[in-house]
Amino acid sequence: MTAPLPSNGSCSSHPALHTELCDLFGVRHPIVQTGMGWVSGPELTAATAEAGGLGILASATLSPEETRTAIRAVRERTAAPFGVNMRGDAADVTERAEILVREGVKVASFALAPTEKVIRRLKDAGLIVVPSVGARRHAEKVAAWGADAVVVQGGEGGGHTGSVPTSILLPQVVDAVDLPVIAAGGFHDGRGLVAALAQGAAGIAMGTRFLLTSDSTVPDRVKREYLQRGVTDTVVTTVLDGVPQRVLRTELVDRLLESGRLSRAARSLKHAVAFQRMSHIPWRDIVREGLAMRRSHGLDWSQVLMAANTPMMLRASMVDGRTDLGTLASGQVAGLIDDLPSCAELIDRIVTEADAVLTRLTVVPSDAGKAMNARVR
Template identity: 70%
Template sequence: MTGQVLDTPLTRLTGVRHPIVQTGMGWVAGPRLVSAVANAGGLGVLASATMTLGELEAAIAEVKGRTGAPFGVNLRADAADAGERAALLIREGVRVASFALAPTRELIARLKDAGVVVIPSVGARRHAEKVAAWGADAVLVQGGEGGGHTGPVATTLLLPQVVDAVDIPVIAAGGFFDGRGLAAALAYGAAGVAMGTRFLLTAECAVPDEVKRVYLGAAETVVTRRVDGMPHRVLRSDLVDALERSGRLAGAVRALRSAAAFRRVSGRSWRALLADGRAMRRGGELSWAQVLMAANTPMMLRAAMVDGRPDLGVMASGQVVALLSDLPGCAELIEDVVARAAEVLAAQPSHLAR
């Protein structure tokens, strides 16, 4: 355990030792990874969007059996059973609820009243201002360098905009992997950093070894809309190149098959999936064609991240993948990041050392 301590509004808000968040990556952020991050002093976040309610309950119990440290669960605010999942977090005493899409004002209030810390993820200043006005405790801001769904604005431009616009703790994401990045984020005024790809490439991550080797050998990511109709940063591969060349009809047929497959894997009914689709349309103003394409995401990620078939699936990745060449344990990684950040900050003028 590192002796270095970087006390920030994020550590005080969530009760973790270090201002480092492991993002809730679908099919990746399971109990083993989350508990390893929590035990190392970071904020581990379970990815629940690809779990049934029962699976989420079991996953929370497993994390609690592995660690007594605070952790979080990432929820889909537009899911038909979002209220039931929020109730589960409250009942189980989960410390943090994070959201990829903005939760409603009512859901934020319900969680906060029960003592759950609410941290939505945003990709624009106006979205940060909205959730802050609704009572969010903190906000995670991801710049365009980040993996998965992403936006066009670089972290170095988006982060200071949000820091200046809201008076709640801001967590920086997109392009972070080491202590220099953490120090830079703190200098910008952030309360900590969130990392996805860096934690994917750790010893405790359950992603198959053959897939990790693909990541370690990768030199390039690409942003494509062919996965689910929205900008999605993934590793460049033959499959992604083929998706880019495919027509709309082929994409729609593939998406319908993916929806059927996801229904089988998740145990959800077509009625529940349609309810989710209606919620997605209301929340994100998506067309039904885009909602159908969104069914691609969980199954195409599962093919690689669970089944170990990178040739049949897509691999979400931040641009930092080109700089990563090892598979450290979570404790080693967090210790190194914090120690290096402390060194960098100590060498700067006193107003930057936090």
């Protein structure tokens, strides 16, 4: 395993909150902010890192040069450790990995598992490698390849997700691999952190909860859209890119669900052209990624074309604030969130609540203690 980074201090007054994740990442609290495209920019990443969690910069929607610039922008804002998230199936993942190495990034995070070769290259350069998975077999695979930790997202999570709930998937993966497991999907408070630790996790990762903070650059009108929703106001659909994805149910999503494949394909082609012009990613690389998706997910060509929807439709909402034109990736936990704290306020709140819960659970009431002593005698 990669040598741990120096710790920035204890996670909390309760020893159970200083997990192996704190030592591995060199952070104060076992809390990770996930790498969300168009959301996890330098501002949110740095704010999370400054608050003692692990902030992760999203790079899948950035060009290599933009990724390099964003990494430096994070470093201008904080000296704390942070990570960068990449797509494991990206055609230029090797080039992007080298950027992380040259820029001195400490944690490489992956949406979809990278190859063993990429993992080995990053580890040899001293990076901590953390893939995200949604099934036990995937966790076992990346563990065998040398991953240092793994994020396990249950079906409650937002964006691309599986069908197994976190409460079932988490202990299954914990029992299957011998490396730190980070629980994702459905977490937003200290009670959830304690529950994850009780099931064997070394910490939690949150996306929707960090999106809904004052440090997030997502437009206020979009945040308000999330805050007014309930726990049943999301839907998992394959119409966006051929892979199950959890989003808020909006009028746009309803129209897409009702539209035919031909009209969705036409929309996707338009978005593919727009994304290529904006990102400057060569068409050959886009085609290679499409072929990789077709192989790994068993998609047909119309579904591969639909995959071009995701970057541009997320940008329309998360950057431009156009909820009528863009989709809103969201975990079900959005229905439990009703405020927009700063990252510092949020993490402090979670740790304080977790500390109180653990203290309550480990302190035996005096009457119960007397009764127990009487039974012992």
